[in-house]
Amino acid sequence: MTRKLQESGLTKAQLRVVYAQILRSRRLDERMLQLQRTGKTSFHTSGQGQEIGQAGMAMAFEPGKDYYLPYYRDMTAFMLFGITAKEILMDSFGRYDGPSGHGLQMPNHYAAKRVKAVSQSSTVASQYPVATGIAYGAKLENSDRVTLVTTGDGSTGEGEFHEALNFAGVAKLPVVFVIENNGYAISTPHNEEYAAKSLALRGQGYGIPGVDVDGLDFTATYLAFKEAVTRARKGDGATLINLHVLRMQDHTSDDNQRIYRSKAELAEVKAADPLKTITQQVLDEGIYTQAELADLEKQLKKDINVATDQAEAAPLPDLSVLSQNVFAPVDKESGIYGNN
Amino acid sequence: MATIDYLQALNQALDEELAQDDTLTVFGEDVGAPKGGVFNVTQGLAEKYGDLRVFNTPLSEAEIAGLAIGLGVSGHHAVAEFQFADYILPATNQIISEAARMRYRSQGDWSAPVVFRAPYGGGVGGGFYHSQSTEKVFVGQPGLRVVTPSTVRDAKGLLKSAIRCADPVLFFEHKRLYHSIKTDIDPDEEILTPIDKAQVLRQGTDITVMSYGITLQYVLQAAEELAKSGIQTEVVDIRSLYPLDEATIVAAAKKTGKVLLVNEDNKEGGVLGEISAIISEQALFDLDAPIKRLAGPDSPAMPYAKNLEQAFLVQPDQVKQAMQELAEF
Ligand SMILES: Cc1ncc(C[n+]2csc(CCOP(=O)(O)OP(=O)(O)O)c2C)c(N)n1
Numbered sequence: 001m002t003r004k005l006q007e008s009g010l011t012k013a014q015l016r017v018v019y020a021q022i023l024r025s026r027r028l029d030e031r032m033l034q035l036q037r038t039g040k041t042s043f044h045t046s047g048q049g050q051e052i053g054q055a056g057m058a059m060a061f062e063p064g065k066d067y068y069l070p071y072y073r074d075m076t077a078f079m080l081f082g083i084t085a086k087e088i089l090m091d092s093f094g095r096y097d098g099p100s101g102h103g104l105q106m107p108n109h110y111a112a113k114r115v116k117a118v119s120q121s122s123t124v125a126s127q128y129p130v131a132t133g134i135a136y137g138a139k140l141e142n143s144d145r146v147t148l149v150t151t152g153d154g155s156t157g158e159g160e161f162h163e164a165l166n167f168a169g170v171a172k173l174p175v176v177f178v179i180e181n182n183g184y185a186i187s188t189p190h191n192e193e194y195a196a197k198s199l200a201l202r203g204q205g206y207g208i209p210g211v212d213v214d215g216l217d218f219t220a221t222y223l224a225f226k227e228a229v230t231r232a233r234k235g236d237g238a239t240l241i242n243l244h245v246l247r248m249q250d251h252t253s254d255d256n257q258r259i260y261r262s263k264a265e266l267a268e269v270k271a272a273d274p275l276k277t278i279t280q281q282v283l284d285e286g287i288y289t290q291a292e293l294a295d296l297e298k299q300l301k302k303d304i305n306v307a308t309d310q311a312e313a314a315p316l317p318d319l320s321v322l323s324q325n326v327f328a329p330v331d332k333e334s335g336i337y338g339n340n
Numbered sequence: 341m342a343t344i345d346y347l348q349a350l351n352q353a354l355d356e357e358l359a360q361d362d363t364l365t366v367f368g369e370d371v372g373a374p375k376g377g378v379f380n381v382t383q384g385l386a387e388k389y390g391d392l393r394v395f396n397t398p399l400s401e402a403e404i405a406g407l408a409i410g411l412g413v414s415g416h417h418a419v420a421e422f423q424f425a426d427y428i429l430p431a432t433n434q435i436i437s438e439a440a441r442m443r444y445r446s447q448g449d450w451s452a453p454v455v456f457r458a459p460y461g462g463g464v465g466g467g468f469y470h471s472q473s474t475e476k477v478f479v480g481q482p483g484l485r486v487v488t489p490s491t492v493r494d495a496k497g498l499l500k501s502a503i504r505c506a507d508p509v510l511f512f513e514h515k516r517l518y519h520s521i522k523t524d525i526d527p528d529e530e531i532l533t534p535i536d537k538a539q540v541l542r543q544g545t546d547i548t549v550m551s552y553g554i555t556l557q558y559v560l561q562a563a564e565e566l567a568k569s570g571i572q573t574e575v576v577d578i579r580s581l582y583p584l585d586e587a588t589i590v591a592a593a594k595k596t597g598k599v600l601l602v603n604e605d606n607k608e609g610g611v612l613g614e615i616s617a618i619i620s621e622q623a624l625f626d627l628d629a630p631i632k633r634l635a636g637p638d639s640p641a642m643p644y645a646k647n648l649e650q651a652f653l654v655q656p657d658q659v660k661q662a663m664q665e666l667a668e669f
Contacts, residue, residue: 134414
């Protein structure tokens with residue numbers, strides 16, 4: 001049974017924000033798939049089916065204080081950290097004002113300095129060791145900030161995932177490791193990715209708690225993350241969260257999941273769409289009325305249209321960017337030894 | 341004045357920077373107390389600065405690199421030691437995909453101002469995996485500086501500069517220089533070596549020899565000996581392996597018109613080929629002889645058996661002979 005939203009302890013106002021962001025993220029995701037199909041952008045990685053888990057996760061952190069190393073399906077969480085649809089669309093159009101890579105990074109490589117969401121590569125699990133360094137920094141600073149890092153289930157086969165968990169256990173680092181477990185790595189099902197009963201068990205092997213969390217249940221997710229964040233803030237170390245979610249769309253816009261997932265399975269996934277569940281919940285719990293939801297849909301459609309037009313109209317990077325910021329600029333006065 | 345060797349110079353550099361930069365951490369396998377590194381480069385530092393700042397890591401090279409990068413990203417400085425340059429390879433993804441790309445891919449929003457130290461070089465009976473020169477794996481990666489000191493003064497000054505540099509720096513130390521070269525250094529002098537400049541160690545008019553590492557010592561020694569028979573050698577310490585200091589390289593090549601390039605690494609596919617290309621592009625018509633490279637054979641470095649190991653290594657007499665032949669060309 002999915003737990004009531006109000007059992008999360010969040011206020012009605014907060015829950016309204018959460019729901020609106022989940023819906024905005026879904027509608028934006030649909031728009032981004034459309035933009036790719038019509039040739040306006042070259043690529044999109046959908047996060048549909050992972051929104052509720054990501055929302056529960058993001059709400060447990062303090063954006064601007066805590067560091068966040070997202071992976072490519074994290075649009076919902078990224079937006080809850082304070083990023084707008086227009087900014088995300090600018091990244092997808094390769095525009096200079098896109099916060100993730102100023103036109104240099106592929107779509108979905110979410111990052112933004114102003115909310116301490118750190119720039120990511122495409123090499124899966126590569127962000128895990130980096131997250132431990134940021135977490136070690138909190139110890140040096142005597143700060144109670146926490147570092148959040150996410151990846152997919154298939155990516156846990158990478159050595160860097162394990163090396164990071166091992167050191168985080170040894171050094172008791174204030175970090176929350178997340179596996180957004182959608183059961184697939186492109187076309188490869190989980191049973192061909194790992195034999196463990198649950199990836200949460202990986203935590204034990206490194207001396208840190210590992211927990212399985214239902215990422216289709218907002219309240220369960222939020223409370224599990226809150227506990228992990230509290231642990232980290234208190235100096236009790238890292239937690240590994242195996243967040244069970246759904247991958248509703250193809251792996252990316254370059255993939256066709258009908259080749260490797262049966263019709264029946266895809267129908268099941270569609271029926272389990274967590275957006276439906278949470279929509280029913282907000283109605284049942286009186287967080288939104290039916291009429292308000294209709295208004296919200298209308299408003300989001302308008303907002304996303306405006307954001308799309310504005311993002312598309314934003315300038316591409318200047319050609320000078322090609323050779324800028326390869327190395328640090330020379331700055332003799334500050335003593336920073338850029339090019340000396 | 342105190343006479344110190346190359347290894348003591350490295351230790352002093354770390355000591356001075358730890359003292360003046362609160363954000364600096366130093367770590368790696370066996371780097372902390374009480375051992376202070378398998379070569380003792382970090383000896384005494386954990387005792388002095390505490391084991392939160394100077395510490396052991398698990399055997400985990402990708403993690404060591406990522407730890408440094410994460411510290412750099414969040415406003416700290418880090419010197420990560422790889423026990424041997426051979427074992428930096430498991431960390432290649434972190435160094436190239438993360439550290440070298442961080443500033444560019446975020447257009448300066450994020451950067452990784454960290455140092456990766458790596459003892460390299462053979463002649464220590466270490467076989468394949470304690471002897472290699474792995475610099476050619478990492479040169480040619482925009483965003484990543486690759487440097488190596490070949491004098492005691494630079495061991496200190498270049499490491500201090502690398503720590504202060506806003507870019508990630510891969511810092512190679514030749515193992516056989518650790519105790520084989522010594523210099524008088526005033527302990528109170530603040531030495532900061534330019535991070536991206538080659539240096540002319542000896543002026544000459546007949547031939548130009550460029551090198552780095554232990555082979556540079558052979559070049560200096562041969563230059564001294566050949567001077568007695570009237571051959572004047574311009575000796576260039578390459579120092580910054582990437583990016584290369586084109587201006588100094590080209591000027592030194594033009595000065596004599598005869599160029600010999602020497603390193604311990606394999607001949608093909610390495611730093612020397614790139615230097616040669618720069619000279620060909622910019623100074624071809626000033627040359628009086630073909631550019632000559634003296635380097636290791638194109639076999640994996642390097643066999644254990646003493647005779648094979650010595651046959652792999654560029655020897656002092658080969659250097660001297662190559663210099664003499666070039667002078668006579
Ligand atoms: C090191 C590396 N190998 C391969 C790839 C190509 N690749 C991109 S995503 C992906 C699958 C990742 O699956 P998972 O970790 O389960 O995450 P999901 O995409 O399902 O969210 C692969 C193989 C990559 N980006 N990096």
